[in-house]
Amino acid sequence: MLLIECPWCGPRDETEYHYGGEAHVAYPEDPNQLSDEEWSKFLFYRANPKGLFAERWVHSTGCRRWFNAVRDTVSYDIKAVYKPGEKTPQIDAGNVAGAKVQSVEGGAK
Template sequence: MLLISCPNCGPRDETEFHYGGQAHVAYPEDPNALTDEEWGRYLFYRENPKGLFAERWVHSSGCRKWFNAVRDTATYRIAAVYRMGETQPSVTGGAK
């Protein structure tokens, strides 16, 4: 079982959280100006690295607030947790 440290509530079991996808994906300024291909890329194309990856999570059974986490996709180790709007911390030690 994964232990996730909510920046507001502290460490909690993973069953209290829901995954929200890749972090730091900006919403298009004018979505109506996008072609179907550009809109499709925004909606469906995301990075899928092996190693450290910034993700969005929501503490759905707790404070209900969104936050970001840097998680190693190979080991599931969470290297950092930070609030929405904060700069992504520099972390090392991901999978090779």
């Protein structure tokens, strides 16, 4: 079992949460202007890195709020949690081999 820390409620069991996909994916300004190919890329094409990855989670059986987490996709360790609108925290590369946080906002960070 994973212990995930909600920024508002504190640490809780993973069964209280639901995964929401990749964090920091901007919604298109005018989705009606997108071609079918552009819309499908927005909906379905996401990064799938090995290592640190910024994700969205919802505390579905607790406060029901969304938050972001930086999780190592190899070890499943959650390295940081932060509220929506906050910047992705800097993670010390010494904690994870080859650590880089992957996000849509410009690739690896």
